[in-house]
Amino acid sequence: MERNIKGNRIVIKIGTSSLINPDGSLNRDSIQKLSDVLCELKMQGKEVVLVSSGAIGVGMGRVGLKDRPTTISGQQAVAAVGQGELIGIYERFFAKYQISVAQLLLTRDVLLFPQSKKNVSNAFQELLQMNVIPIVNENDTVSVDELDHETKFGDNDQLSAIVAKVIDADLLIMLSDIDGFYSANPNEDENAKLFSKVSRVDHSLINAAGGKGTKFGTGGMVTKLKAAKRILDNNQQMILANGSDPDIIFDILKGQDIGTWFTNTESTEMEG
Ligand SMILES: Nc1ncnc2c1ncn2[C@@H]1O[C@H](COP(=O)(O)OP(=O)(O)O)[C@@H](O)[C@H]1O
Numbered sequence: 001m002e003r004n005i006k007g008n009r010i011v012i013k014i015g016t017s018s019l020i021n022p023d024g025s026l027n028r029d030s031i032q033k034l035s036d037v038l039c040e041l042k043m044q045g046k047e048v049v050l051v052s053s054g055a056i057g058v059g060m061g062r063v064g065l066k067d068r069p070t071t072i073s074g075q076q077a078v079a080a081v082g083q084g085e086l087i088g089i090y091e092r093f094f095a096k097y098q099i100s101v102a103q104l105l106l107t108r109d110v111l112l113f114p115q116s117k118k119n120v121s122n123a124f125q126e127l128l129q130m131n132v133i134p135i136v137n138e139n140d141t142v143s144v145d146e147l148d149h150e151t152k153f154g155d156n157d158q159l160s161a162i163v164a165k166v167i168d169a170d171l172l173i174m175l176s177d178i179d180g181f182y183s184a185n186p187n188e189d190e191n192a193k194l195f196s197k198v199s200r201v202d203h204s205l206i207n208a209a210g211g212k213g214t215k216f217g218t219g220g221m222v223t224k225l226k227a228a229k230r231i232l233d234n235n236q237q238m239i240l241a242n243g244s245d246p247d248i249i250f251d252i253l254k255g256q257d258i259g260t261w262f263t264n265t266e267s268t269e270m271e272g
């Protein structure tokens, strides 16, 4: 079934699992391909915001760590190393198209304090008018899940939903290493079925969501569902799909039945 998708102002979130190879090396091809697709969307006149994870994964490679640091401060440190390199890579790929990027490191304050929300919203508006592609990540040095602090965020999945709200986006496209949201983790249950459409995120769905797929990911499916709930509560739309080939974004925007479509205009459906 074709989907009725409005996609003039789009937030695209890409997870670490799509940016880092299983051996920990940077997946340059994937980042380049994603950058090509985003530039093409810009040239079609669309407004695009990228929420990119990967700071910790890139930083681990840079400082020669095979495993993610176990301490929060260790993760903050490698994120600080990786973020600069990550933005530098995006900057070079986008420069081929004479498109500039901007780095926005955000925390939950964006929603908690009306003045912060207004400031961030104004900055996004200016950047979009300047035809710049804003690239967002959490401000990992201050926003850690484990600290009970006003600025905590803990995951880019929910951050991307918050950004979609702040800029009043038509659509959030969430790209991961999996084809969508399944009735159980398909890496553990071969009978898991893909949901093609979800109209309500309730406890039974959250129970079907498991943790992250690789040592590089952060939130797994739980944080993606929490993001979807925020989107539905705000009457917006989200599509969760596999980011291994970023060209999938074009098919999503054509309304093809790809991944899981979170929309409260229709009832929940499973494939098959
Ligand atoms: N019900 C489910 N449907 C799909 N994937 C699931 C589910 N439960 C757990 N997962 C896991 O969530 C992973 C994606 O989350 P994560 O590793 O955090 O990726 P990303 O880095 O893209 O955010 C999948 O690879 C899969 O192993």
Ligand SMILES: N[C@@H](CCC(=O)OP(=O)(O)O)C(=O)O
Pocket: 014, 015, 016, 017, 052, 053, 054, 055, 056, 057, 079, 137, 138, 140, 154, 155, 156, 157, 216, 217, 218, 219, 220
């Ligand atoms: N801010 C952290 C990642 C947070 C995160 O949500 O990661 P992921 O589950 O891969 O989207 C980073 O850039 O490494």
